[in-house]
Amino acid sequence: MLLMHQKLWTYATGEAYGVEKKPDPGKEMKALSLIWLHGELLRYLYVRSAKTAKDAWSELSKVFEDKGLERHIGLIDNLLD
Structure with a gap:
C-alpha cells in the first residue's frame, strides 16, 4: 500500500x-x-540481490504467495510451533 500511496x-x-x-x-x-x-529483517534475505523494485517484488511474491512451496512449508511450520 505504501508503494501505491507514493x-x-x-x-x-x-x-x-x-x-x-x-x-x-x-x-x-x-x-x-x-x-x-x-520489510522485516528476514525478507531482506530475499531482496538483497535485487537491482530493481520489480525484481525485489517478484522474489517476495515467489516466497510469500500462498501458492509457493516455501510458503506452504512456512505455514505448516507455524502450525506445528
Whole structure:
C-alpha cells in the first residue's frame, strides 16, 4: 500500500518498463528502497540481490504467495510451533 500511496506501484509490477515508457531512475531507487526498508529483517534475505523494485517484488511474491512451496512449508511450520 505504501508503494501505491507514493505512486510507485508500477515499478514493483513492471508496468513502468513498457516499450514506450522510460522509467525514472530516481523513482525506481525510491521504490526499491521502500521495499527494503519496510520489510522485516528476514525478507531482506530475499531482496538483497535485487537491482530493481520489480525484481525485489517478484522474489517476495515467489516466497510469500500462498501458492509457493516455501510458503506452504512456512505455514505448516507455524502450525506445528
